[in-house]
Amino acid sequence: MEERExxxxxxxxxxxxxxxxxxxxxxxxxxxxxxxxxxxxxRALVKDKKKVRESxxxxxxxxxxxxxxxxxxxxxxxxxxxxxxxxTRLLVERALKEKxxxxxxxxxxxxxxxxxLLQMANEQKCDLFYEASVAGGIPIIRTISEGxxxxxxxxxxxxxxxxxxYMLTKMSANNRTFDDVxxxxxxxxxxxxxxxxxxxxxxxARKMAILSSLAFSSPVQIEDVxxxxxxxxxxxxxxxxxxxxxxxxxxxxxQKDEGQIEVRVExxxxxxAHPLANVHNEFNAVLVHGEAVGETMFYxxxxxxxxxxxxxxxxxxxxxxxxxxxxxxxxxxxPLFQSTFKTEDEIQSQYFIRLHVxxxxxxxxxxxxxxxxxxxxxxxxxxxxxxxxxxLAEIVLVTHSSSVAIIKKLLIALNQLSAxxxxxxxxxxxxxx
Ligand SMILES: NC(=O)c1ccc[n+]([C@@H]2O[C@H](COP(=O)([O-])OP(=O)(O)OC[C@H]3O[C@@H](n4cnc5c(N)ncnc54)[C@H](OP(=O)(O)O)[C@@H]3O)[C@@H](O)[C@H]2O)c1
Numbered sequence: 001m002e003e004r005e006x007x008x009x010x011x012x013x014x015x016x017x018x019x020x021x022x023x024x025x026x027x028x029x030x031x032x033x034x035x036x037x038x039x040x041x042x043r044a045l046v047k048d049k050k051k052v053r054e055s056x057x058x059x060x061x062x063x064x065x066x067x068x069x070x071x072x073x074x075x076x077x078x079x080x081x082x083x084x085x086x087x088t089r090l091l092v093e094r095a096l097k098e099k100x101x102x103x104x105x106x107x108x109x110x111x112x113x114x115x116x117l118l119q120m121a122n123e124q125k126c127d128l129f130y131e132a133s134v135a136g137g138i139p140i141i142r143t144i145s146e147g148x149x150x151x152x153x154x155x156x157x158x159x160x161x162x163x164x165x166y167m168l169t170k171m172s173a174n175n176r177t178f179d180d181v182x183x184x185x186x187x188x189x190x191x192x193x194x195x196x197x198x199x200x201x202x203x204x205a206r207k208m209a210i211l212s213s214l215a216f217s218s219p220v221q222i223e224d225v226x227x228x229x230x231x232x233x234x235x236x237x238x239x240x241x242x243x244x245x246x247x248x249x250x251x252x253x254x255q256k257d258e259g260q261i262e263v264r265v266e267x268x269x270x271x272x273a274h275p276l277a278n279v280h281n282e283f284n285a286v287l288v289h290g291e292a293v294g295e296t297m298f299y300x301x302x303x304x305x306x307x308x309x310x311x312x313x314x315x316x317x318x319x320x321x322x323x324x325x326x327x328x329x330x331x332x333x334x335p336l337f338q339s340t341f342k343t344e345d346e347i348q349s350q351y352f353i354r355l356h357v358x359x360x361x362x363x364x365x366x367x368x369x370x371x372x373x374x375x376x377x378x379x380x381x382x383x384x385x386x387x388x389x390x391x392l393a394e395i396v397l398v399t400h401s402s403s404v405a406i407i408k409k410l411l412i413a414l415n416q417l418s419a420x421x422x423x424x425x426x427x428x429x430x431x432x433x
Pocket of ligand 1: 011012013014015016017045046047048049051064080081082083084087105106107108132133136302303304305308
């Protein structure tokens with residue numbers, strides 16, 4: 001075994017950074033057995049050196065000055081686990097210019113600047129790995145880029161945000177409201193004080209942009225992802241889902257048909273027997289469909305200190321194996337295809353639609369006529385009196401597949417129909433036909 005150590009610098013020593021230090025400390029023997037060198041954390045960048053940290057970290061040298069890591073020639077690899085976008089991008093660029101390999105857990109950074117940074121790493125003959133940026137402890141990036149590299153991937157469907165999955169699980173199981181469950185998720189540390197990125201689907205959209213770029217070898221930016229979060233999901237919607245045999249999840253879907261791509265994140269109804277319908281609480285799962293392999297599914301913790309740190313340190317092992325073989329910086333490939341995105345006329349889906357209608361003769365016929373005029377038919381339909389409303393009734397239905405453009409026109413027409421008080425909610429349905 002080579003005696004030399006590898007010195008690494010940590011940018012950040014929070015939840016993930018502490019996990020990285022812990023994995024390196026506790027798994028040192030098996031790590032150095034694989035790579036022939038001992039891993040030493042030379043220094044860690046923090047915002048506030050005086051902050052109270054776990055006592056076992058007291059041997060670690062801390063700095064508030066990034067230059068102490070970026071400009072230290074003895075540091076060969078930098079682990080970025082501080083978060084943020086612009087300041088962090090500059091640090092990562094500087095580290096690459098100093099010919100340091102970079103490992104990051106930062107999906108915000110990779111979704112915004114991934115292609116430029118990967119290209120830069122390639123030019124510098126450095127590795128830039130980002131396994132932990134999507135689905136924490138599930139090795140989905142390496143699965144797509146290596147394990148399934150021989151296949152043509154056509155669809156990725158995933159629950160890639162643990163916070164919203166936790167919230168929807170609790171709302172569905174216990175008939176609780178969004179606000180109530182959000183508060184609980186914040187108290188348990190599953191949701192941030194500002195939950196916007198999670199509940200509005202932005203975090204999941206960034207992860208889907210990263211996964212679809214890799215899976216389809218086509219550049220997909222966050223702006224290319226159609227996003228809808230879970231704020232408007234009500235306990236009534238969830239109760240009807242259950243009644244009709246569905247489970248609601250915040251689902252990311254990336255699909256490629258005849259060269260055209262669609263990437264979206266939205267609350268989606270899945271039949272109860274669908275594998276993703278049975279992924280509960282804060283867990284993540286990703287279904288990957290390839291032309292040759294068919295369907296494969298990957299399940300596990302999407303976040304958390306040690307699961308995420310495992311992905312980060314595994315990336316470090318990959319960097320070190322590449323160093324042994326002197327092949328760093330070659331994993332990046334320029335995209336093979338330009339991205340062409342489907343229009344709403346070309347995207348087909350089933351829909352769940354919930355309507356408040358006036359409870360009088362002719363209403364049902366008026367509604368069904370409008371559906372017929374738009375050539376949209378139903379798979380399931382319920383009509384019920386609306387609680388505490390003598391004048392109104394509720395119609396809940398699931399359509400057969402139709403184009404998104406037609407459904408949008410239909411929803412506008414329904415809102416204008418005199419028999420309809422309002423379209424109370426609508427969601428896409430996956431995995432039904
Ligand atoms: N937490 C997870 O489960 C998870 C899962 C997957 C990916 N990630 C990603 O991993 C990254 C880190 O997340 P985290 O949860 O570990 O964050 P965190 O607990 O907030 O830790 C951030 C660390 O970075 C330091 N830091 C932040 N801004 C800094 C700055 N401007 N200058 C110097 N130091 C700075 C902080 O210093 P102080 O300690 O002094 O405050 C802290 O040590 C993020 O990109 C996140 O999206 C996290």
